[in-house]
Amino acid sequence: MRAALTLLAALSAAGTGASVTASPLGPPKPPKVGASDINPFAGKKLFANPKWAAKLDDTYKSFVQKNDKANAAVVRKVQKTGSFVWVTSRSGLSEIDDAIRSARDEQRRTGQKQIVGLVLYNLPDRDCSAGESAGELSSRNDGLRIYKEQFVKPYAQKLAAAKDLQFAVVLEPDSLGNAVTNMGVEFCAQAVPTYREGIAFAIKSLQLENVALYVDAAHGGWLGWADNLPLAAKEFATVLSIANTGNTSSGKNATIRGFSTNVSNYNPYITSNSTHPRDPYTEWSPSYDESHYASSLSPYLTELGLPAHFIVDQGRVALPGARAEWGEWCNVEPAGFGHTPTADQKVLQNENVDAIVWVKPGGESDGECGLAGAPKAxxxxxxxxxxLVKNADASVKA
Structure with a gap:
């Protein structure tokens, strides 16, 4: 999956000069389409996927064999850490059933309310600008109808039948980022109308009280440049407008909770001189870390009547100096597990952010790129x- 901006977009944005603040947008505000202001993550534990945890058993054994007890202990903590479950194909819909069963068991066992993180990721012509995560559907082969009928509808039905659980769903990582910056790529230009209609359909289909929807907003190094911020907000508003063309089954406007950022990328949540200094390539960006991206994008969203709530993926974070440019997105080295998932504002220090989460399961390759010998996505x-274990954030090792 591609999680970087095009070189052209980066250069044009970098040429705008120093950091700027958001200015009011011209068009009148449409009716607000945001959902409740209640943070769905508050008071809940992000579901820890036992299937991912099982994959880490070999990692644990590897450290034990090296007599590295400290890192073996970190693996055990990582295995208990909440992460999102990716649903990326029609056959993969069974992942939802497995997650529901496991989350119910955990909720009964511990008495702690679970929030199950899911990724909905199967658009036709997926990953139009890179192709490392090209999916099973093509718009040329009736892909949009299949996506709606055989993927989104059963997806929604499974969540509707699990009213005892809360879900947070990330919708189609990277897709609308490509709509903002990569229309010069022919395949993307052809795919974007399908992206818009498909995501709008997913939004309408998932209007459930136990589901918080987060439309993917790429990351600060991609859409966070001063020139791209208003274009991104406009693109998101376009999709919500499509979702509200005609009434939903309830007769109410379709709503989303907010937006996801940094999914499958490596940007830090917050930089500071003492803990994670800014990399040189962020110099001219108002969105030099993901917290600042949320703050930079929020005024543009609010002006268009969109909810300015975010979840930020910190499943993997690049160490300072690991990248020469933001465009390096594939199996970045060195990197480590980022801050553990939390909705604590003492950690977040940003009222626009609902939670730090782990969306990308650490250990799964980004593709056959970035490092020699890297396996397929x-x-x-x-x-x-x-x-990732050796370089894990202090909150993971605590």
Whole structure:
């Protein structure tokens, strides 16, 4: 999956000069389409996927064999950490059933309310600008109808039948980022109308009280440049407008909770001189970390009547100096597990952010790129996950 801006977009945005603040937008405000202001993550534990935890058993054994007890202990903590479950194909819909069963068991066992993180990721012509995560559907082969009828509808039905659980759903990582910056790529230009209609359909289909929807907003190094911020907000508003063309089954406007950022990327949540200094390539961006991206994008969203709530993926974070430019997105080295999932504002320090989460399961390859010998996207990358453990954030090791 591609999680970086095009070089053209980066250069044009970088040329705007120093950091700027958001200015009022011209068009009148449409009716607000945001959902309740109640943070769905508050008071809940992000569901820890036992299937992902099982994959880490070999990582644990590897550290034990090296007599590295400290990192073996970190693996055990990581295995208990909440992460999102990716649903990326029609056959993969069974992942939802497995997650529901496991979350119910955990909720009964501990008495702690669970929030199940899911990713909905199967648009036709997916990953139009990179192709490392090209999916099973093509718009040329009736892909949009199949997506709606055989993927989104059963997806929604499964969540509707699990009213005892709360869900947070990330919708189609990277897709609308491509709509903002990569229309010069022919395949993307052809795919974007399908992206818009498909995501709008998913939004309408998932209007459920136990579901919080987060439309993916790429990351600060992609859409966070001063020139791209208003374009991103306009694109999101376009999709919500499509979702509200005609009434939903309830006769009410379709709503979303907010937006997800940094999914499958490596940007830090917050930078500071003492803990994680800014990399040089962020110099001219108002969105030099993901917290600042949320703050930079929020005024543009609010002006268009969109909800300015965010979840930020910190499943993996690049160490300072790991990248020469933001465009490096594939199996970045060195990197480590980021801050553990939390909705605590003492940690977040940003009222626009609902939670730090782990969306990308650490250990799954980004694709056959970035590092020699890297396996295909989604395949297990044993040596890489050992690096993530060794470089894990202090909150993981605590």
């Amino acid at each position: 989604g395949a297990w990358f044993g040596g890489y996950v050992e690096m």
